[in-house]
Amino acid sequence: SEPVAVTLSVNGETHSVEIPPSATLLDVLRERLHLTGSKKGCDQGQCGACTVLVDGRRVNSCLQLAVMNDGREITTIEGLGRPEELHPLQAAFVAHDAFQCGYCTPGQICSAVGMLDEGHAHGPEEIRELMSGNLCRCGAYTNIVEAIEEVRS
Numbered sequence: 574s575e576p577v578a579v580t581l582s583v584n585g586e587t588h589s590v591e592i593p594p595s596a597t598l599l600d601v602l603r604e605r606l607h608l609t610g611s612k613k614g615c616d617q618g619q620c621g622a623c624t625v626l627v628d629g630r631r632v633n634s635c636l637q638l639a640v641m642n643d644g645r646e647i648t649t650i651e652g653l654g655r656p657e658e659l660h661p662l663q664a665a666f667v668a669h670d671a672f673q674c675g676y677c678t679p680g681q682i683c684s685a686v687g688m689l690d691e692g693h694a695h696g697p698e699e700i701r702e703l704m705s706g707n708l709c710r711c712g713a714y715t716n717i718v719e720a721i722e723e724v725r726s
C-alpha cells in the first residue's frame with residue numbers, strides 16, 4: 574500500500590517520515606531514525622526488549638504501528654541519558670551489574686522508568702511482578718530488581 578506521512582516526536586526532536594502504514598514503531602525507530610538502542614527480540618510483544626515510553630507510558634514498540642504514534646511524545650533509551658550524564662537508572666544498572674549481555678537493558682530501563690512513574694513499585698516482589706514483561710535471558714533479575722530498588726528509594 575501507499576506510504577503515509579507521519580510526524581514522530583522522538584526524544585524531543587520532530588521527524589517527518591513517509592512509511593508503509595504497516596510499519597511498526599520499532600522498525601521506524603531503528604531503520605528510519607537510526608535509533609538502534611531499542612532492540613528487537615521476539616517482535617511479538619513477549620520479551621520487552623523493544624520497550625519505549627509513549628507519552629510517559631511504557632509500550633512494546635514492536636506491537637505499535639508507527640502511524641498510531643503521530644504527534645505523541647516518544648522517549649527511547651537514547652533520550653534518557655548520555656554517556657557523560659547517565660539517567661539514575663542507567664547508573665544504578667551499572668553499579669549493580671544488572672546485565673550480562675546487555676541486549677535487554679534498554680528495554681528494562683525504559684520499562685523501569687515507566688513503572689516508577691506509575692508509582693506502585695513498593696518492594697522487590699512487586700517490582701519483579703511489574704517488570705515481568707521484560708525478559709532477561711542471562712537471568713540477571715536479582716540485580717535488576719536491586720538497581721531499580723535503589724532508584725525507587
Ligand code: FES
Nearest residue numbers: 614615616621635
Ligand atoms: Fe517487542 Fe519482544 S521485540 S516484545
